[in-house]
Amino acid sequence: MSTQQSRNIEIVKRFTDQPERLPTGLRARIEAACEGQPVQLYALADLDAEMKLSHTWVAITPRHLVIAAEGEDGEYGLSVVERCRITALRSRPGLSCTVLAVLGAHGESELAVLRYTHRQRKAVENLVFVLEQGLSGREVPVGDPDETYAEALASPVLSARASVKVNRMAIIWRLVGYLRPYRSRVLWGTVAAAGMTLLSLVPPYVLRVLIDGALRPARAGEVSWEQASRTAWMAVAAVGVTYALRQLCAWVRLRYMAILGEDVARDLRAELYEHLQRLSLSYYSKTKTGSIISRMTSDIDRLWHFIAFGVVNFSLSVVTLIGLATVLLCLDWRLGLVMVVPVPLLFIGLYRHSELMGRLCLRAWRKWSQVTGYMSDTIAGVKVVKAFSRERAERRSFRERNCDVTEELNSLHLVWTAFWPKLMGAVRGLMVLVWILALPRVMAPEGSEVVALSIGTFVSFMLYMTMFTHPVEEIGTMTNMINRATSSAHRVFEILDTEPEVRAAAEPVVLSQVQGRVAFRNVTFAYDGVRQVLRGVSFEVEPGEMIGLVGPSGAGKTTVINLIVRFYDATDGQVLIDGHDVRELDLELYRRQVGMVLQDPYLFHGSILDNIRYGVPEAESERVISAARAAGAHDFICKLPHGYETVVGERGHTLSGGERQRVSIARAVLSNPRILILDEATSSVDTETERQIQEALDRLIAGRTTFAIAHRLSTLKRASRLFVIEEGRVSEEGTHEELLAREGGTYRKLCRMQQELTGTFAV
Amino acid sequence: MGPGPLRLEWRGSGLVIPGVDGNSVPVKAQRCFPWSETGRWVSLRNEKDEELVLIENVDDLPPVSRRALERALSESVFMLVVESVEEVEEEFELRRWKVMTRQGPRSFQTRLDEWPRQTPGGGLMIRDLSGDVYHVPEVVEMDEASRKRLWAFADCSSGA
Numbered sequence: 001m002s003t004q005q006s007r008n009i010e011i012v013k014r015f016t017d018q019p020e021r022l023p024t025g026l027r028a029r030i031e032a033a034c035e036g037q038p039v040q041l042y043a044l045a046d047l048d049a050e051m052k053l054s055h056t057w058v059a060i061t062p063r064h065l066v067i068a069a070e071g072e073d074g075e076y077g078l079s080v081v082e083r084c085r086i087t088a089l090r091s092r093p094g095l096s097c098t099v100l101a102v103l104g105a106h107g108e109s110e111l112a113v114l115r116y117t118h119r120q121r122k123a124v125e126n127l128v129f130v131l132e133q134g135l136s137g138r139e140v141p142v143g144d145p146d147e148t149y150a151e152a153l154a155s156p157v158l159s160a161r162a163s164v165k166v167n168r169m170a171i172i173w174r175l176v177g178y179l180r181p182y183r184s185r186v187l188w189g190t191v192a193a194a195g196m197t198l199l200s201l202v203p204p205y206v207l208r209v210l211i212d213g214a215l216r217p218a219r220a221g222e223v224s225w226e227q228a229s230r231t232a233w234m235a236v237a238a239v240g241v242t243y244a245l246r247q248l249c250a251w252v253r254l255r256y257m258a259i260l261g262e263d264v265a266r267d268l269r270a271e272l273y274e275h276l277q278r279l280s281l282s283y284y285s286k287t288k289t290g291s292i293i294s295r296m297t298s299d300i301d302r303l304w305h306f307i308a309f310g311v312v313n314f315s316l317s318v319v320t321l322i323g324l325a326t327v328l329l330c331l332d333w334r335l336g337l338v339m340v341v342p343v344p345l346l347f348i349g350l351y352r353h354s355e356l357m358g359r360l361c362l363r364a365w366r367k368w369s370q371v372t373g374y375m376s377d378t379i380a381g382v383k384v385v386k387a388f389s390r391e392r393a394e395r396r397s398f399r400e401r402n403c404d405v406t407e408e409l410n411s412l413h414l415v416w417t418a419f420w421p422k423l424m425g426a427v428r429g430l431m432v433l434v435w436i437l438a439l440p441r442v443m444a445p446e447g448s449e450v451v452a453l454s455i456g457t458f459v460s461f462m463l464y465m466t467m468f469t470h471p472v473e474e475i476g477t478m479t480n481m482i483n484r485a486t487s488s489a490h491r492v493f494e495i496l497d498t499e500p501e502v503r504a505a506a507e508p509v510v511l512s513q514v515q516g517r518v519a520f521r522n523v524t525f526a527y528d529g530v531r532q533v534l535r536g537v538s539f540e541v542e543p544g545e546m547i548g549l550v551g552p553s554g555a556g557k558t559t560v561i562n563l564i565v566r567f568y569d570a571t572d573g574q575v576l577i578d579g580h581d582v583r584e585l586d587l588e589l590y591r592r593q594v595g596m597v598l599q600d601p602y603l604f605h606g607s608i609l610d611n612i613r614y615g616v617p618e619a620e621s622e623r624v625i626s627a628a629r630a631a632g633a634h635d636f637i638c639k640l641p642h643g644y645e646t647v648v649g650e651r652g653h654t655l656s657g658g659e660r661q662r663v664s665i666a667r668a669v670l671s672n673p674r675i676l677i678l679d680e681a682t683s684s685v686d687t688e689t690e691r692q693i694q695e696a697l698d699r700l701i702a703g704r705t706t707f708a709i710a711h712r713l714s715t716l717k718r719a720s721r722l723f724v725i726e727e728g729r730v731s732e733e734g735t736h737e738e739l740l741a742r743e744g745g746t747y748r749k750l751c752r753m754q755q756e757l758t759g760t761f762a763v
Numbered sequence: 764m765g766p767g768p769l770r771l772e773w774r775g776s777g778l779v780i781p782g783v784d785g786n787s788v789p790v791k792a793q794r795c796f797p798w799s800e801t802g803r804w805v806s807l808r809n810e811k812d813e814e815l816v817l818i819e820n821v822d823d824l825p826p827v828s829r830r831a832l833e834r835a836l837s838e839s840v841f842m843l844v845v846e847s848v849e850e851v852e853e854e855f856e857l858r859r860w861k862v863m864t865r866q867g868p869r870s871f872q873t874r875l876d877e878w879p880r881q882t883p884g885g886g887l888m889i890r891d892l893s894g895d896v897y898h899v900p901e902v903v904e905m906d907e908a909s910r911k912r913l914w915a916f917a918d919c920s921s922g923a
Contacts, residue, residue, distance in 0.1 A: 053867035094839035113776040118894040156892035362915040
């Protein structure tokens with residue numbers, strides 16, 4: 001079983017209330033009822049006719065459709081329909097229920113009616129797709145039915161979160177692993193932090209020695225004042241040295257850990273960015289850019305804070321608390337118990353408080369998101385607001401939401417501001433109790449039955465008690481920090497654990513000079529593994545040919561291009577470049593020899609010069625100008641005040657669509673590609689700009705293998721050959737004239753329709 | 764609408780408008796205001812999803828037609844009705860819900876920033892990762908434990 005499959009099964013088990021696969025016994029029964037034919041695909045229809053949640057399995061074999069409905073006794077009743085009897089499938093999607101009717105011959109009642117929630121939709125749609133293809137006489141190769149079923153159910157969860165098993169400790173350990181290259185600094189930081197903790201325990205002890213070893217004996221005349229004075233000055237020196245050392249440790253710790261945190265954050269950012277560059281296009285089509293950027297920035301920033309302060313602070317607070325408890329018990333175990341025994345109760349209080357705060361924060365977060373959502377909506381739509389004079393109403397609405405969130409935040413503040421004084425009050429109450437219990441012992445006359453307590457021990461005990469509150473507070477607030485940090489680490493690791501779908505060959509073929517011979521051999525491709533976008537496509541293209549790809553939207557034109565550039569790998573069949581399977585090529589070297597001009601050219605923030613030189617950063621100005629001339633861009637660039645050094649804004653918004661397109665053509669010209677892709681390069685510009693771009697393109701395509709997609713068929717007249725792609729197949733192939741002459745041909749029909757619509761297309 | 768009252772029938776698994784020549788037109792019923800005006804403004808649409816008839820008031824239909832329409836609506840606006848909330852847990856990126864619905868027990872997940880929506884007729888609407896809709900008709904009428912679990916998501920005062 002593949003990792004992907006076991007992950008999907010794990011998701012079905014954890015997140016749905018349904019079996020992770022068709023029960024084995026039922027599968028055997030279905031296959032037996034279908035003359036031993038194997039189950040090809042299956043799905044669960046989880047609603048019955050009464051619209052109650054139920055289990056009705058629907059499966060297909062090469063010749064049958066089987067419905068297995070669970071009876072009240074838990075037994076499944078089978079209903080077998082021969083696929084040849086099915087004439088159509090009619091689906092009626094609703095709010096949360098889709099009704100699928102399997103229709104037989106005209107006049108015959110429905111062969112089957114299935115009802116299911118959206119959770120089952122993808123699995124059922126896979127099945128419907130195969131049945132419908134069968135109705136059109138097309139056989140669809142299907143993979144492992146268990147895998148397809150689990151994948152269909154897991155995909156909504158995976159679109160929200162890429163991993164299933166989440167173990168907080170494992171995440172923390174993985175994060176700690178990033179400290180490995182900085183072992184010596186971690187050691188210094190930890191030693192310094194531990195030093196701070198230990199040193200903070202010294203002054204109360206010194207005070208005890210001062211009182212019990214010098215002051216009290218001197219007053220009692222047990223030692224001379226001179227001797228006591230010597231001890232006292234030594235104590236002062238010890239305290240002074242302790243404080244100095246403590247500050248030194250504080251400095252070392254802050255400096256080392258803060259810088260260490262930044263270094264780890266840098267390493268994570270670098271690793272993440274490098275990994276993102278390796279990921280396939282499919283990842284970017286599934287993940288929002290904002291989500292990726294927030295992981296690179298705010299999540300890593302949170303991790304810096306956790307590494308720089310959280311890890312050490314938390315462990316030291318625990319150590320301090322244990323150390324203090326030990327010291328208190330050693331100083332006087334009776335009084336020590338008064339302080340130590342209630343500690344678990346304090347933590348229970350802290351835990352319950354954090355639970356309540358969690359719910360309050362959740363509510364405040366919801367209200368807050370209403371405010372931010374409202375703001376982003378009305379600010380983005382400010383023109384509409386003004387055009388309809390709705391400013392007053394919008395102000396009122398915002399005020400309401402603003403008051404609402406403030407009310408929630410205030411109730412949150414009321415809770416924590418009440419809790420902490422109570423908690424600290426409880427700790428202070430324990431201190432008072434210690435005073436009450438200790439003072440009679442301190443003041444007890446010699447020879448009394450009360451266990452005496454020296455003044456020095458009493459005072460140092462008091463000082464240690466004041467130190468007790470800090471680690472308790474620290475641990476209390478730390479749980480939230482750990483939760484946030486592990487969430488951030490999980491989001492970062494989720495990207496790092498995503499494997500690129502297009503992988504480099506282990507021993508790649510190095511094509512230093514691509515000739516431009518492209519061949520598709522029986523290529524099949526499905527983005528989701530089931531619905532085929534290309535079905536057994538085969539063609540051969542000679543170097544220097546220009547191929548026009550024509551066909552309706554969704555026919556598979558862009559997929560052909562995606563496979564040539566190897567943004568995706570074919571599900572079946574081979575894409576050959578100069579006789580080599582594209583999967584065997586050194587991808588980086590190969591892509592350097594492929595140029596693309598897209599419908600919406602992307603210009604990076606930077607100068608026009610940088611953008612033209614993007615593929616060849618070392619190109620001299622002469623070559624840049626020459627490429628810009630070939631692209632018809634030189635003239636308009638020279639008219640700009642800063643010429644080639646004009647900075648274009650994000651996505652090049654300071655240039656018009658035609659200008660941006662010509663800069664992107666110049667970029668392609670300069671990289672001198674052997675294979676050129678033109679994907680709707682002139683579709684979003686006016687006629688005059690199109691003419692200029694077309695001239696530039698004509699110069700660009702000379703001598704290169706070119707694949708061009710265009711809806712305006714007039715732009716493809718110069719193509720050596722045209723491939724008409726319909727429903728994932730090449731349905732027609734030939735020159736413009738040949739295809740135009742074909743009676744009843746799709747290309748001829750498309751040309752005529754366009755001519756009628758625009759009246760401009762000249763045959 | 765054509766002359767005379769609109770006639771609707773339930774045949775097989777769907778709603779149809781019977782024709783005079785025996786050829787009936789299968790239609791699907793879609794509420795224009797599924798939350799606020801459940802008995803008014805129902806759009807009847809053909810297989811190409813084109814509107815054939817817009818019914819202003821369901822009560823104006825003859826009883827047989829009204830029953831057929833209501834049956835069709837029970838499918839098209841079907842949603843899982845939550846009776847109690849047994850668990851709401853947060854995980855990385857996800858909120859996991861375990862509920863008892865009128866249709867049976869169900870577990871589902873929402874994104875952390877996908878908040879339950881207050882519905883015009885009262886109650887809450889929750890949409891899960893698959894797009895299934897869960898309706899909590901009246902939070903205040905639920906058991907105390909459910910109310911407490913829903914407190915952070917609903918604008919009701921009790922439960923904290």
